[in-house]
Amino acid sequence: MITKQQAEAFGAIGTPFYFYDMDLLRRTLAEFQAQARHYGYRGHYALKANAEPRILEAICEAGLGADCVSGGEVALALKSGFAPEDIVMAGVGKTDREILTALEARIGCLNCESVPELKVVNDLAAGLGLKARIALRVNPGVDAHTHSYISTGLTENKFGIGPNAFQEVVDLLPHCPALELIGLHVHVGSQITEMPVFARTCRKLGEIQLWFHGQGIEFQHLDLGGGLGVNYQDPEAEPVPDFKAWFETISRNLPVRPGQVVHVEPGRSLTAQCGHLVSRVTYVKAGRDRQFAILDAGMNDLIRPALYQASHSIENLSSEEPAASYDIVGPVCESSDCWAHQHKIAACHRGDLLAIHSAGAYGQTMAMHYNQREPAPAVYSEDLKI
Ligand code: LLP
Numbered sequence: 001m002i003t004k005q006q007a008e009a010f011g012a013i014g015t016p017f018y019f020y021d022m023d024l025l026r027r028t029l030a031e032f033q034a035q036a037r038h039y040g041y042r043g044h045y046a047l048k049a050n051a052e053p054r055i056l057e058a059i060c061e062a063g064l065g066a067d068c069v070s071g072g073e074v075a076l077a078l079k080s081g082f083a084p085e086d087i088v089m090a091g092v093g094k095t096d097r098e099i100l101t102a103l104e105a106r107i108g109c110l111n112c113e114s115v116p117e118l119k120v121v122n123d124l125a126a127g128l129g130l131k132a133r134i135a136l137r138v139n140p141g142v143d144a145h146t147h148s149y150i151s152t153g154l155t156e157n158k159f160g161i162g163p164n165a166f167q168e169v170v171d172l173l174p175h176c177p178a179l180e181l182i183g184l185h186v187h188v189g190s191q192i193t194e195m196p197v198f199a200r201t202c203r204k205l206g207e208i209q210l211w212f213h214g215q216g217i218e219f220q221h222l223d224l225g226g227g228l229g230v231n232y233q234d235p236e237a238e239p240v241p242d243f244k245a246w247f248e249t250i251s252r253n254l255p256v257r258p259g260q261v262v263h264v265e266p267g268r269s270l271t272a273q274c275g276h277l278v279s280r281v282t283y284v285k286a287g288r289d290r291q292f293a294i295l296d297a298g299m300n301d302l303i304r305p306a307l308y309q310a311s312h313s314i315e316n317l318s319s320e321e322p323a324a325s326y327d328i329v330g331p332v333c334e335s336s337d338c339w340a341h342q343h344k345i346a347a348c349h350r351g352d353l354l355a356i357h358s359a360g361a362y363g364q365t366m367a368m369h370y371n372q373r374e375p376a377p378a379v380y381s382e383d384l385k386i
Helices: 004-010 022-039 053-061 071-079 096-104 115-128 163-175 195-214 243-253 268-274 304-308
Strands: 017-020 041-046 065-068 087-089 109-112 132-137 179-185 221-223 261-264 275-286 291-295 314-316 323-329 338-346 353-356 378-380
Touching: 022 041, 022 053, 022 243, 022 268, 065 071, 071 087, 071 096, 087 096, 096 109, 096 115, 109 115, 109 179, 115 132, 115 163, 115 179, 163 195, 179 195, 195 243, 243 261, 268 275, 304 338, 314 338
Parallel strands: 017 378, 041 065, 041 261, 065 087, 087 109, 109 132, 132 179, 179 221, 221 261, 291 323
Antiparallel strands: 017 275, 275 291, 275 353, 314 353, 323 338
């Protein structure tokens, strides 16, 4: 929630900008860690959700590890203070350079996504005279019941090693002396709001683990990936996601073997609700059959509505007038640059400040400079002059 005082302080700041409520971030991290400790789970934060330095600093301070998907993210995690052994790296198309970066940094685990990748990691590790700690990222064929662009656990998705290749992995491993297999990893999608999806994923991972066990292969850790969804419709009703329900579901459905550690890789659930994209109304324009509220924030700042038909709750911070209906749009030269159609919101005027909520995950990290637009900067609650 943005307080009245904060909204007043926004008046002096050029728009658009990302506003981060650092108290909410810290509360979210504390709740995550309290629940994780209770269940004995280990969290690696998915940097792709938000990689702003102050956010990473807070997450590192809270004691989480880092989940990366590129050499750039590994470098950033290291620079942000994450210990190498607390960094894991996934990615379906890791280049040799990225694998070398990870190996040379001695990161905790490389989550390998294919048989050819296992061979390359083995060869590169052998060349460095190292043993690469790896996990197998498997594709369990579980439907995440989310937008198809962010589903990753189905046969048609490019991610992970499918059951068709398990035997090949087992046959290959004895020929890969530079690999140390330590984990089994899965991530079936993002913005998952149905606990039964996680339950099915856990049971499926249990079956896969049992199959490998039958082949004489044991894992030190099971990594369930990320995916816990947040409440975009009504963020104030659920500012901190229900980590307890997530972990309870995992603990009820995942057959953990003695001595095994469970890892998770939350991204969105840690950072989405603490971030707001703050924008000004540039024009209110009367169309033939509707009114347009035209903002100075566009799809280049937050691409989720244009890319995934995502809807974010929007609040007029400047007006308490009765609601009117608008197509709320951005300034970018694309008709997909639309925040909401026929949306009821307190009557808008030129200069009003609007907040697009739940923008702390996959907002700034996915921003682009289309139309040569300047990037929206970050503003932190603790820096506001109140
Ligand atoms: N682990 C792996 C291997 C992943 O691929 C992802 C996200 C995560 C963890 C973190 O998932 P989360 O807890 O954030 O759901 N840009 C999209 C989301 C893409 C997610 C990609 N992978 C969006 O804005 O909805």
